[in-house]
Amino acid sequence: MEFVLLIFLPFVFAILVPFAYKYIKGIHTGWFVLLVPLVLFGYYLSFIPLTMDGGHAISEIKWIPTLGIAFTSYIDGLSLLFTLLITGIGSLVVLYSIFYMDKKKENLGSFYVYLLLFMTAMLGVVQSDNTMTLYLFWELTSISSFLLIGYWYTRDKSRFGALKSMMITVFGGLMMLGGFILLSIMGETFSIRELIAQAPDLVSHPYFTSALILILLGAFTKSAQFPFYIWLPDAMEAPTPVSAYLHSATMVKAGIYLVARFTPIFGTSSTWIWLVTGIGLLTLFWGSFFAVKQTDLKAILAFSTVSQLGLIMSLLGAGAISYHTTEAMFAFATYAAIFHLINHATFKGGLFMIAGIIDHETGTRDIRKLGGLMSIMPLSFTVALIGSLSMAGLPPFNGFLSKEMFLESMVALRHFELFQFDTWGILFPIVAWVASVFTFTYSLYFVLKTFLGQGKVDQLPKRPHEAPIGMLVAPMILASLVIIIFFIPNVLGKWVIKPAVMAVQPTLYGSPADIDIHVLAWHGFGSVGLWLTVAIVIVGSLLYLTIPKWQPLYKLQPAKLSLNEGYDALMRGSEKGMNRLSRAYMTGLIRTYLLYMFAFLSVTVIAVLFIKDAFVVDMNSFAAITLYGALNAVILLLSIGFVVFAKSRLAAIIALGGVGYSVALFFVIFKAPDLALTQLVIETVSVALFLLAFKHLPALNEHGETKKTKVVNLIISLSVGVMVTLVALSSHSQKLIPSISQYYKDTVATEAGGGNIVNVILVDYRGFDTLFEIAVLAIAGIAVLGMIRLRVSRKETTDENK
Amino acid sequence: MELLLAILIGILFTAAVYLILSRSLLKVILGTSLLSHGAHLLILTMGGLGGSAPPVLIDGVTDFADPLPQALILTAIVISFGVTAVILVMAYRMYSVHKTDNMNELRGNDEHD
Numbered sequence: 001m002e003f004v005l006l007i008f009l010p011f012v013f014a015i016l017v018p019f020a021y022k023y024i025k026g027i028h029t030g031w032f033v034l035l036v037p038l039v040l041f042g043y044y045l046s047f048i049p050l051t052m053d054g055g056h057a058i059s060e061i062k063w064i065p066t067l068g069i070a071f072t073s074y075i076d077g078l079s080l081l082f083t084l085l086i087t088g089i090g091s092l093v094v095l096y097s098i099f100y101m102d103k104k105k106e107n108l109g110s111f112y113v114y115l116l117l118f119m120t121a122m123l124g125v126v127q128s129d130n131t132m133t134l135y136l137f138w139e140l141t142s143i144s145s146f147l148l149i150g151y152w153y154t155r156d157k158s159r160f161g162a163l164k165s166m167m168i169t170v171f172g173g174l175m176m177l178g179g180f181i182l183l184s185i186m187g188e189t190f191s192i193r194e195l196i197a198q199a200p201d202l203v204s205h206p207y208f209t210s211a212l213i214l215i216l217l218g219a220f221t222k223s224a225q226f227p228f229y230i231w232l233p234d235a236m237e238a239p240t241p242v243s244a245y246l247h248s249a250t251m252v253k254a255g256i257y258l259v260a261r262f263t264p265i266f267g268t269s270s271t272w273i274w275l276v277t278g279i280g281l282l283t284l285f286w287g288s289f290f291a292v293k294q295t296d297l298k299a300i301l302a303f304s305t306v307s308q309l310g311l312i313m314s315l316l317g318a319g320a321i322s323y324h325t326t327e328a329m330f331a332f333a334t335y336a337a338i339f340h341l342i343n344h345a346t347f348k349g350g351l352f353m354i355a356g357i358i359d360h361e362t363g364t365r366d367i368r369k370l371g372g373l374m375s376i377m378p379l380s381f382t383v384a385l386i387g388s389l390s391m392a393g394l395p396p397f398n399g400f401l402s403k404e405m406f407l408e409s410m411v412a413l414r415h416f417e418l419f420q421f422d423t424w425g426i427l428f429p430i431v432a433w434v435a436s437v438f439t440f441t442y443s444l445y446f447v448l449k450t451f452l453g454q455g456k457v458d459q460l461p462k463r464p465h466e467a468p469i470g471m472l473v474a475p476m477i478l479a480s481l482v483i484i485i486f487f488i489p490n491v492l493g494k495w496v497i498k499p500a501v502m503a504v505q506p507t508l509y510g511s512p513a514d515i516d517i518h519v520l521a522w523h524g525f526g527s528v529g530l531w532l533t534v535a536i537v538i539v540g541s542l543l544y545l546t547i548p549k550w551q552p553l554y555k556l557q558p559a560k561l562s563l564n565e566g567y568d569a570l571m572r573g574s575e576k577g578m579n580r581l582s583r584a585y586m587t588g589l590i591r592t593y594l595l596y597m598f599a600f601l602s603v604t605v606i607a608v609l610f611i612k613d614a615f616v617v618d619m620n621s622f623a624a625i626t627l628y629g630a631l632n633a634v635i636l637l638l639s640i641g642f643v644v645f646a647k648s649r650l651a652a653i654i655a656l657g658g659v660g661y662s663v664a665l666f667f668v669i670f671k672a673p674d675l676a677l678t679q680l681v682i683e684t685v686s687v688a689l690f691l692l693a694f695k696h697l698p699a700l701n702e703h704g705e706t707k708k709t710k711v712v713n714l715i716i717s718l719s720v721g722v723m724v725t726l727v728a729l730s731s732h733s734q735k736l737i738p739s740i741s742q743y744y745k746d747t748v749a750t751e752a753g754g755g756n757i758v759n760v761i762l763v764d765y766r767g768f769d770t771l772f773e774i775a776v777l778a779i780a781g782i783a784v785l786g787m788i789r790l791r792v793s794r795k796e797t798t799d800e801n802k
Numbered sequence: 803m804e805l806l807l808a809i810l811i812g813i814l815f816t817a818a819v820y821l822i823l824s825r826s827l828l829k830v831i832l833g834t835s836l837l838s839h840g841a842h843l844l845i846l847t848m849g850g851l852g853g854s855a856p857p858v859l860i861d862g863v864t865d866f867a868d869p870l871p872q873a874l875i876l877t878a879i880v881i882s883f884g885v886t887a888v889i890l891v892m893a894y895r896m897y898s899v900h901k902t903d904n905m906n907e908l909r910g911n912d913e914h915d
Binding site for chain 2: 637682739757770783
């Protein structure tokens with residue numbers, strides 16, 4: 001079977017969702033939707049044996065073969081890991097949403113359509129081997145995220161958050177597209193596999209660094225790295241299942257995926273290592289530091305997600321160092337990155353669901369109003385405690401293992417002696433350690449402030465009680481995974497992590513089994529990681545206990561200087577600037593627009609005439625000037641002058657008639673009797689028409705035209721005149737192809753049996769043209785009649801703005 | 803003759819564009835009429851002005867004017883009449899509704915952007 005089609009399964013299923021929602025009222029629509037990720041999860045599990053041996057599977061459907069664009073599903077360790085996360089967490093989130101989203105109050109039809117759309121997009125991102133389809137799916141995740149954040153679209157904050165996330169991630173997506181195009185120019189292929197195969201040749205290409213930075217911009221905006229993270233806290237306006245799914249477990253990890261996927265191409269570059277590690281660590285610190293400032297439960301989790309994404313990013317950066325050194329520690333970093341990615345999905349998904357439960361049951365997410373919920377919601381408390389302690393990096397939870405690996409990798413960076421890491425390297429473990437302290441602090445802050453302390457339970461908007469069991473199932477599954485992974489990290493390592501590491505660093509290993517890493521919870525008293533963790537617990541607890549004392553420090557940051565303020569100013573500025581710009585040239589005056597058109601037309605035509613050497617005058621081909629011709633030219637000139645300079649309407653109209661009649665005379669001189677006859681008739685009728693209409697029109701008036709506008713008009717009209725003269729001369733002088741007139745001359749007697757060639761052409765050869773010409777005249781007649789006879793009564797109420 | 807005509811056509815176009823760019827509605831209409839006259843002569847000149855007889859098949863006559871431009875112009879004359887008629891009546895209606903023929907005052911306002 002072409003399993004690439006499975007990417008589209010959620011999308012196809014989404015078509016059925018609105019019908020299920022509309023016609024099957026008794027059953028929550030989510031139960032049908034749940035089938036999709038469950039089936040996919042089960043199916044994709046069957047790939048594990050394949051990737052465990054370092055193999056991969058490919059399935060392809062051609063889309064635009066001439067451009068080399070195809071839907072290619074390439075499943076190796078890395079894609080499979082992400083695929084399982086998407087479908088696995090997806091199943092749990094859908095299950096949770098069945099109890100979270102009220103089937104009577106919420107518009108479930110559109111909710112699940114967006115969610116399924118996202119599932120397809122995300123599967124496409126992690127499985128696509130073709131950069132163009134990868135980009136397509138990438139932007140589709142931005143769009144579905146936009147729709148989901150703005151799900152409660154009547155709220156201002158939802159719309160604002162949706163737009164903000166869209167602006168930032170689509171900006172990054174466009175940058176990434178630029179990077180992909182550069183890559184395709186460098187490697188002459190869109191296929192990531194083929195690009196990776198020629199990675200050594202790409203490094204020396206002049207576009208290499210630009211492509212690297214553009215692709216990183218895409219990854220950093222999507223994965224909410226500093227300074228682009230500002231969209232993620234605002235995205236928390238989405239329903240909580242969405243926050244748990246898109247904004248913590250899957251979509252924000254697309255950037256991580258991108259960095260991991262392109263490590264084989266860019267990993268050898270020092271720019272890559274510095275940027276990914278540096279920005280990652282900065283984000284880690286920034287996110288963890290500002291998480292303690294937040295008072296909204298989901299905002300704390302959002303900043304925590306930002307910080308954890310930074311952690312994974314920095315590990316991937318450190319992992320890329322393994323291209324330069326044989327030190328085992330750096331291969332270890334990639335392993336830790338993948339491991340922490342899984343761990344983060346488990347504990348953070350659970351925490352988000354708990355935040356949603358608290359919101360659902362108490363009516364508020366404000367941590368200042370919450371407290372003492374432990375005895376009322378014991379199950380939720382247990383899950384939250386497990387998640388938080390795992391996030392803080394304590395045993396016996398999976399976060400402990402990956403956090404310790406992270407600390408050891410960062411300590412190892414200190415010894416690395418390339419790219420000035422020996423001078424600045426000492427900063428890395430310090431920043432990592434400080435950030436971990438804050439991580440510990442906000443983890444305690446999140447769980448203890450909510451569940452312990454004095455209960456102000458009776459002041460809450462709702463009377464709290466434990467959530468329905470169905471809502472707790474999903475977070476409980478995740479919490480149990482948190483503990484299970486702690487005890488069997490190496491089984492998980494063998495099944496999914498090592499194949500993924502192998503995909504990130506294909507050149508270093510022959511098969512996943514070659515990766516010699518064994519995760520241990522206990523390394524003995526000599527291990528650096530252990531003592532760092534102990535120090536984190538001590539300092540972090542102290543910080544937690546003294547939060548009220550140092551929290552006011554956050555107020556020292558002036559509001560004007562925040563990144564959010566920068567974003568707002570940018571948006572306001574561009575809105576105003578664009579408005580001013582378009583108003584500057586869109587004046588609403590027909591004259592302005594005509595000026596643009598005439599100027600453009602004459603300049604381009606004259607320029608092309610001379611650039612292409614098309615201007616040719618062949619004096620020999622000209623007919624001789626006749627006396628009548630010359631006299632008539634004088635009449636025509638005089639009439640034109642009268643039309644332009646006449647002071648009264650009547651004179652102008654009569655002069656216009658003069659122009660028409662002298663044109664008719666030209667037709668006579670140039671042997672065109674039919675034209676002359678027609679022109680005479682038409683001119684007479686036209687003048688009559690003008691005379692009829694002018695009675696109803698006001699006297700000629702300049703309406704205050706200044707000298708300046710007149711000069712501009714004159715310049716433009718002169719350039720048009722010159723352009724037409726040049727075109728007339730050169731088109732007459734050079735005939736590039738033989739005229740088709742000869743055909744008519746030859747066949748008019750034999751084919752059509754007529755003598756007057758012009759008439760025969762019109763009524764016989766081009767009979768349909770003439771028919772439609774008559775139709776045009778009829779329409780014009782109807783229009784004239786309509787405008788004279790019909791009177792629309794002016795209704796003042798038709799303007800909707802009044 | 804072609805050179806003379808080409809220059810005349812250029813002058814016709816210049817006058818036509820100049821009138822079209824003016825602020826008075828009636829002048830704009832006069833301009834469009836001049837423009838169509840210019841276009842007709844342009845087509846005729848491009849085809850060549852030679853030929854000693856009209857394009858009618860008569861025994862013994864071989865050097866007649868090019869029939870093709872004439873057929874095109876014949877259509878164009880009729881259409882340009884239709885255009886003039888519609889524009890004139892439109893101007894009349896516009897003036898009776900808005901009471902002005904000043905193009906500057908006939909711009910859309912902000913509410914219709």
